[in-house]
Amino acid sequence: MNLPASPAHIRIDSLTFDYGGARPAVDALSFDIAKGEFIGLLGPSGCGKSTTLRMFAGLLAPTAGKILIDGQDIVSRPSWKRNLGLVFQSYALFPHMSVAQNIAFGLHLRKVGKEELASRVASALRAVRLEGFAARRPSELSGGQQQRVAIARAIVIEPEILLLDEPLSNLDARLRDEMRFEIRDIQSRTGITTLFVTHDQQEALTMCDRIAVMNAGRLEQIGTPAEVYDRAATPFVANFIGRANMLPAVLAKAAGVPQLVHQGMTLPAPGPTDLPPGASEGSELSVMVRPHAIRLKAGGGGLTGRVTRRVYVGNIIEVEVELPGGQNLVAELRPNSEEAALAQLGSETRLDWQSSDMRIFAA
Ligand code: ADP
Numbered sequence: 001m002n003l004p005a006s007p008a009h010i011r012i013d014s015l016t017f018d019y020g021g022a023r024p025a026v027d028a029l030s031f032d033i034a035k036g037e038f039i040g041l042l043g044p045s046g047c048g049k050s051t052t053l054r055m056f057a058g059l060l061a062p063t064a065g066k067i068l069i070d071g072q073d074i075v076s077r078p079s080w081k082r083n084l085g086l087v088f089q090s091y092a093l094f095p096h097m098s099v100a101q102n103i104a105f106g107l108h109l110r111k112v113g114k115e116e117l118a119s120r121v122a123s124a125l126r127a128v129r130l131e132g133f134a135a136r137r138p139s140e141l142s143g144g145q146q147q148r149v150a151i152a153r154a155i156v157i158e159p160e161i162l163l164l165d166e167p168l169s170n171l172d173a174r175l176r177d178e179m180r181f182e183i184r185d186i187q188s189r190t191g192i193t194t195l196f197v198t199h200d201q202q203e204a205l206t207m208c209d210r211i212a213v214m215n216a217g218r219l220e221q222i223g224t225p226a227e228v229y230d231r232a233a234t235p236f237v238a239n240f241i242g243r244a245n246m247l248p249a250v251l252a253k254a255a256g257v258p259q260l261v262h263q264g265m266t267l268p269a270p271g272p273t274d275l276p277p278g279a280s281e282g283s284e285l286s287v288m289v290r291p292h293a294i295r296l297k298a299g300g301g302g303l304t305g306r307v308t309r310r311v312y313v314g315n316i317i318e319v320e321v322e323l324p325g326g327q328n329l330v331a332e333l334r335p336n337s338e339e340a341a342l343a344q345l346g347s348e349t350r351l352d353w354q355s356s357d358m359r360i361f362a363a
Contacts, residue, residue: 087147130149143170249285249286284362294330305351
């Protein structure tokens with residue numbers, strides 16, 4: 001594996017799980033997690049996120065590979081010996097117990113003394129801002145409050161790792177936004193290393209220190225939100241995180257300088273390190289550019305196209321431009337800008353973008 005030699009807090013090494021389908025559900029997954037990091041496991045439904053989390057939790061034994069915590073492989077350790085806090089999308093609170101009793105449950109199992117138990121429950125309640133709710137039953141709480149109880153129950157045992165499995169997906173949109181910040185705030189204050197499973201790119205971008213993007217059981221890229229968004233390593237990542245235009249182009253050379261050509265039109269020039277490895281004259285490439293990076297202009301160089309759609313979305317105007325070969329590009333423009341005024345339905349326009357705003361992949 002291409003993992004660095006330094007010992008990480010958590011090292012996932014070639015982790016694999018095979019349900020016996022056409023391909024393994026999790027396929028040789030490898031990456032490191034630092035102490036206190038908040039890592040997102042992001043990908044479409046069926047990419048293997050839950051299976052990975054279940055191997056962490058000890059609910060599934062890997063077909064192959066290791067999960068090392070401080071150098072110790074935990075895969076043969078039973079779930080209850082792993083010192084994990086688990087929060088699921090269904091909060092799974094005990095309905096007949098009070099909030100305080102729910103939170104204390106794991107401490108009872110660990111035979112924590114009465115006084116320490118009371119003080120730890122109180123401090124967990126403070127951490128999730130539910131001080132006044134200790135005596136309530138779960139049915140007397142809102143969805144967001146129930147999820148906070150589930151988090152308090154997970155962190156009260158002072159776990160080494162917190163596993164969050166789509167914890168926000170049962171909440172309505174407004175609560176979900178609030179809870180994003182709350183969960184991140186609780187995690188920052190407690191410093192617990194956290195693995196957060198989500199299929200929601202917005203959630204991953206706003207909450208995580210780093211995001212591991214998965215596709216069909218494999219790791220596509222791991223990086224900070226800015227890295228996976230701005231420096232997508234693969235077309236899959238570019239398309240899955242944020243919106244992306246993909247434009248086919250051929251690599252040409254003019255006076256020894258590489259040029260990207262689409263249907264006879266020259267695109268902004270690629271930088272020396274922008275081309276994919278092995279690309280040479282005549283290579284077919286795929287150029288990715290974000291809608292917000294495309295600029296419309298009245299004249300000058302760049303591509304030519306016709307505005308075929310113009311939609312006002314409030315903070316932006318979304319414009320679709322059809323190129324002569326039939327390919328469409330979506331641009332996001334600021335309302336009241338000069339270029340928005342240019343982009344009238346049916347009009348001809350030129351378009352352009354900064355070289356640094358494109359990513360170039362092998363086609
Ligand atoms: P995600 O959490 O990303 O939606 P999962 O880890 O649940 O993905 O599933 C990964 C793959 O494994 C999917 O193709 C899914 O159909 C398959 N899978 C999940 N659970 C089982 C199971 N119990 N038996 C067989 N296949 C399964």
